[in-house]
Amino acid sequence: MILVLHAHPYPSRSRAGRALLAAATDVANIRIHSLYDRYPDFDIAVTNEQAQLREATRVVMLHPVYWYAAPGLLKHWMDKVLVRGFAYGPGGDALVGKSFLWAPTTGGDEHAYSEAGMHERAFSQFMAPMEQTARYCRMQWEPPFVVHGAHLIDDATLAARAAEFAARLAAPVNHAG
Template sequence: MVNENQPSPIYVIAAHPNWRDSRVNRQLHTAATTTAGVSVCDLYETYPDYAIEIQAEQAKLEAAQLVVLMHPVQWYSMPALLKLWVDEVLSYGWAYGQGASALKGKDLWLVASTGGAESSHHPQGYNRYFFDAFLPPYEQTAALCGMRFLPPMVLHGAHSAPAALVAEHVSTFRERLQTYPHWPELDDLADCVACEVPEQDRPAGEH
């Protein structure tokens, strides 16, 4: 569902292919949709045919100061429809590249869940890497668009986490939405990184 009342300072892009099978993201989705000042787009409900309304999405991003990517981690990355959203909505000349400034100075926050326990994201675990090793694509996407990448909020072991831990996680998420941008750690974050893309690095006709 997309909340389309007044422009919201927080825009949550929620991507879960099957909410009925979700223990964590379904509750996070409910928390976001019931928090004042938050606009939520359920990608798989809004665009079941994968035909994303690019201009509508860009307008919501322009109205927001905090953009939240909320999804379960699938194959060490984001669900397919969210990847398509990134490909199409964060376009050259609008989100990044020569003269692009639509997203500069905004914040990007990843709220994700993993099926495996935190211990599985370890050189001795079956995922072989600490979870931070899978974050550079998100961090660089933010940097290329002139956005700050905020410390991610991640719940590991979503399939088996105790109900009390899930409830605490959801409560913290709601509190963070309600108190943004007054998070103490934001004072210590560096400004947005400037990543200019030379025009010669873009194929002809993509301007």
């Protein structure tokens, strides 16, 4: 089972994330779990979340980038669910070997994520916390699927990226990318 953890605080205003999510829905063996729908009060059912993760062979996090990171509820989910004895530490081997695909959307385009651009750094420099979280839990880090310039890309390009995302989810995992 591929578990897509979708975290968008304003799904009705989402364009890029919504397109990716819609494309993912048709993939075989996929389970979409929209955290802001399920936990509007941030009260995470930790045992349920952990049980669902155990069933997954691949974990996907799909969200807009907010202040160079995940939206608050997804960060909170990580703090509550990826705990010692489950995700790391003694006996914490629940996630070992599962594949992890990070799928963020960003307002900034490729130029914005360059030394001369608004964000002054390549986007890869902002990946480290997510990548190391996955690695710390001994998951297998896949090359991320990033949609930049979420407000700038035209409908046809976005539709093509969404189809690419669905194809990526449907294909066997390639960690080397």
